[in-house]
Amino acid sequence: MLHYIGKRLLQLIPVLLGMTFIVFMIIRAIPGNPAQLILGQLASKEAIAALEIKLGLSQPWYTQYFDYLAGLLKGDLGESMRTVQPVAKEIWPYLAATMELAFFAIIIAVIIGVNAGIISAWFQNSWFDYMAMVLALIGVSMPIFWLGLMEQWIFGVELQWLPTTGRENVRDPVNSITSLYIVDTIIQGRFDQLGTVLKHLVLPGIALATIPMAIIARMTRSSMLEVMRADYVRTARAKGQKMFFVVYKHALKNAIIPVLTVIGLQTGLLLGGAILTETIFGWPGIGRYIYEAIQFRDYPVIQSGILVVAFIFVMINLFVDILYGVVDPRIKYD
Amino acid sequence: MSKLKIWSFLLLMIVAVTVVLAACSSDDSSDGDTKKDNEEGTTETAEEKVLIFGRGGDSVSLDPAAVTDGESFKVTQNIQETLLNFGQQDTTINEGLATKWEPSEDGLSYTFTLREGVKFHDGTDFNAEAVVKNFERWAGGSEDQFPYYGSMFGGYAGDEGHVIESVTAEGDYTIIFKLTRAQAPFLKNIAMSPFAIASPTAFEAAGDKFGDSPVGTGPFKFVEWKRNDSITIEKNKEYWNSEEPKLDKVIFRAIPDNSARLNDLLTGAIDLADGVNPSDGSTVEGEAALQLFERPSMNIGYLGLTSTRPPFDNKKVRQAVNYAIDKQAIVDAFFEGRAEVAKNPMPSSISGYNDDIPGYEYDPEKAKQLLAEAGMPDGFEMELWAMPVPRPYMPDGTKVAEAIQKNLADVGITAKIVSFEWATYLEKARNGEADAFLLGWTGDNGDADNFLYVLLDEDNIGSNNYSYYSNDESHKILIEAQTEVDEDKRNELYKQAQVIISEEAPWVPLAHSTPLLAGDAEIINFYPHPTGSDRLNKVDFK
Numbered sequence: 001m002l003h004y005i006g007k008r009l010l011q012l013i014p015v016l017l018g019m020t021f022i023v024f025m026i027i028r029a030i031p032g033n034p035a036q037l038i039l040g041q042l043a044s045k046e047a048i049a050a051l052e053i054k055l056g057l058s059q060p061w062y063t064q065y066f067d068y069l070a071g072l073l074k075g076d077l078g079e080s081m082r083t084v085q086p087v088a089k090e091i092w093p094y095l096a097a098t099m100e101l102a103f104f105a106i107i108i109a110v111i112i113g114v115n116a117g118i119i120s121a122w123f124q125n126s127w128f129d130y131m132a133m134v135l136a137l138i139g140v141s142m143p144i145f146w147l148g149l150m151e152q153w154i155f156g157v158e159l160q161w162l163p164t165t166g167r168e169n170v171r172d173p174v175n176s177i178t179s180l181y182i183v184d185t186i187i188q189g190r191f192d193q194l195g196t197v198l199k200h201l202v203l204p205g206i207a208l209a210t211i212p213m214a215i216i217a218r219m220t221r222s223s224m225l226e227v228m229r230a231d232y233v234r235t236a237r238a239k240g241q242k243m244f245f246v247v248y249k250h251a252l253k254n255a256i257i258p259v260l261t262v263i264g265l266q267t268g269l270l271l272g273g274a275i276l277t278e279t280i281f282g283w284p285g286i287g288r289y290i291y292e293a294i295q296f297r298d299y300p301v302i303q304s305g306i307l308v309v310a311f312i313f314v315m316i317n318l319f320v321d322i323l324y325g326v327v328d329p330r331i332k333y334d
Numbered sequence: 335m336s337k338l339k340i341w342s343f344l345l346l347m348i349v350a351v352t353v354v355l356a357a358c359s360s361d362d363s364s365d366g367d368t369k370k371d372n373e374e375g376t377t378e379t380a381e382e383k384v385l386i387f388g389r390g391g392d393s394v395s396l397d398p399a400a401v402t403d404g405e406s407f408k409v410t411q412n413i414q415e416t417l418l419n420f421g422q423q424d425t426t427i428n429e430g431l432a433t434k435w436e437p438s439e440d441g442l443s444y445t446f447t448l449r450e451g452v453k454f455h456d457g458t459d460f461n462a463e464a465v466v467k468n469f470e471r472w473a474g475g476s477e478d479q480f481p482y483y484g485s486m487f488g489g490y491a492g493d494e495g496h497v498i499e500s501v502t503a504e505g506d507y508t509i510i511f512k513l514t515r516a517q518a519p520f521l522k523n524i525a526m527s528p529f530a531i532a533s534p535t536a537f538e539a540a541g542d543k544f545g546d547s548p549v550g551t552g553p554f555k556f557v558e559w560k561r562n563d564s565i566t567i568e569k570n571k572e573y574w575n576s577e578e579p580k581l582d583k584v585i586f587r588a589i590p591d592n593s594a595r596l597n598d599l600l601t602g603a604i605d606l607a608d609g610v611n612p613s614d615g616s617t618v619e620g621e622a623a624l625q626l627f628e629r630p631s632m633n634i635g636y637l638g639l640t641s642t643r644p645p646f647d648n649k650k651v652r653q654a655v656n657y658a659i660d661k662q663a664i665v666d667a668f669f670e671g672r673a674e675v676a677k678n679p680m681p682s683s684i685s686g687y688n689d690d691i692p693g694y695e696y697d698p699e700k701a702k703q704l705l706a707e708a709g710m711p712d713g714f715e716m717e718l719w720a721m722p723v724p725r726p727y728m729p730d731g732t733k734v735a736e737a738i739q740k741n742l743a744d745v746g747i748t749a750k751i752v753s754f755e756w757a758t759y760l761e762k763a764r765n766g767e768a769d770a771f772l773l774g775w776t777g778d779n780g781d782a783d784n785f786l787y788v789l790l791d792e793d794n795i796g797s798n799n800y801s802y803y804s805n806d807e808s809h810k811i812l813i814e815a816q817t818e819v820d821e822d823k824r825n826e827l828y829k830q831a832q833v834i835i836s837e838e839a840p841w842v843p844l845a846h847s848t849p850l851l852a853g854d855a856e857i858i859n860f861y862p863h864p865t866g867s868d869r870l871n872k873v874d875f876k
Contacts, residue, residue: 030755030758031754031757031758031761031762032755032757032758032760032761033761035478036760036761036764037757038478039402039477039478039481043477043481043485043797044477044484044485044797045796045797047476047477047478047481047484050476050477050478051477051478054478082394083394083395084395084542090561093560093561094561094562097563148594149591149593149594149597152594152597153597156597156598156600156601156603157597157600157601160601163601163603164594164597164598164601164603165587165589165594165595165597165598165603166563166564166587166589166603167563170386170564170566170585170587171384171386171585173558173560173564173566176560279590279591280591280594281594282563282587282588282589282590282591282594282595282598284560284561284562284563284588288562288590289562292391292562295755295756295757296757297757
């Protein structure tokens, strides 16, 4: 097992290295000059040239790339050109905000998606099956933008049940220690604030969960359908076991592997792909952080931001791979 | 899965669902997020007057001297004060931290008398020495440290063009500026947000981290900054004007989406919303609990014609395009009428505006005739660049471009609409790669120089003169006007420059828009400033 993890971690190196190179080249290939964007519209040509030298942009690309890599090896993610802050220091609050939201969303997506898929497969071709699959189809094709604004309008403006944007009630701000507000409010024993923080998670959480939920539901259903036709399921039924246990104990265990893969991939995607949700719900997450960096051609932030997201993405998938063996003892690592 | 696992899984599910439901329905009185809760009020928050100001983006830094973005100034304007202030809703010069200011006859020196008994938030005394230290800090910097200082005062200490020769303290409350040459907009520059006075003790200690926790003399003190989320400032109880500020706290929240921001206003989660779409103006007016604010216009939205690219190197073609476009229809359709049709490159509120210029009325026949005179009776093909982002001066670039495309087709010109991501768009346009492009500008200090010289002088080709317009005559006039201290003579020069620019037609000026804000109906004494930096010291709730 440890050997396997070690091997997988080693494999990460070329993946991440390749990724830094691709990102590095792409952001330099697109037009737009960071020095110009930092200095603003009134800047003189001389000043732009001077700043380019200061930022190291006047050097050949390979020098810049190897300087960046050398920094990474020392654990230095670079410094934002725009805010002049180290990226490593700046990135955590954004990452924490997104992690909290993505985690919340994936829990909703898994609970509802897996169960909807199981029940659809159990009662194949029933009205529930049809309804769930139509909803799933709508879910994957729903524009998040529209869904988000609709949620805000119905649950925020009309019903006044839930707050529409942001992470907290700014009139009673959370004293941020870890930047994970759920954790912060619990450590500080502010359970009233915990309620508010959870309330703020609901609408963006649902918006973000919609697509993964639909994908998970469809995947669970098709995987379950295959397993339910297997002989051992019939045997279990013949032994007189209750259908509930047959489905949730025997069948699910065998059907869960592809579902786990999808959950892993979707969780990773939520981390980097929440830009739309973060924009509509004014969520100070990493998607918006990187997106805004792109607008300002803040190269170090783009490079390191994507690197961090990619790293988490591959780690989640490694975790899922290890989980296979836990769920299904037939899978061995060596 | 064992039975135990199944049961614990189900239990976890139930707990999760319960938590969510409980969170949804809790009527916790400490949560003032919804309008209902807000009206009920709680004993703590009812007395404290908190204004939550929702806007499109976060600040870059809270050191106003270090940035050029309006979202930073919007906050710093309330923390640090300038020696002179602009008027409530215009750019006239009024007292600020200085109570008197006297230019010498030749315009080469200015004497400022400072307000006495003012202290910075950290307890440092505000006096002549503090002012000198601020100017020394800026002058000793470079363009990437203090960008506006260099562009407004011609460079930094030791640079040839640097306007400020010396700043000296005479006693505790008198400051003397000596200039290397007369600078007509000098006082207006001094009143700009980037030149707000900061506590020398604080910036000497913080170095380039000063922008994280600014210290000034203003009506509000900095409290907290959660990046991309919120900035909190609170009442400065020792403010020199004991009547102000009226509010206890102001929280600036970054909510990028215009519709989401309006939703937040409707729920009462925010009290004031910047950047309201012109199309949402009537929705706000229809809500009894809300009021609409208009920011006086100090901008221009235009169609630039790159005068180095054929056929726009021909003046007749540029004029033909001016005649071909129905500006009134564009203003009515896409600015919802909340804009003034433009005929000059600057709005009429700016001193030196030439109202005698007839402008180009909508006249397709005249346009065709001019095209024929230019040797192109059958028109030509061109690219029309549409801005990819909404701006107050151009709420919907694509739609405006489509309207222009139709107008041009009517006179035989085939325009293909293209667009790029915003930074790419600006870079390519700056390089002169566009035939015709939509763009705009919001003034910094309400001076004609800040429009005409900055946008249309040959010195600024490759920077803000995107249309590559160059004309010796207008260049001479604009340079002369920069040092002319006699207001009337100076206005006359700008009027002449506008005549030449109108005749040469490097742009099709489209509109001077009125940016909209919306707020709670209870808000009083909020007067949006044309520069976009609003002072909130008088704002109160009914």
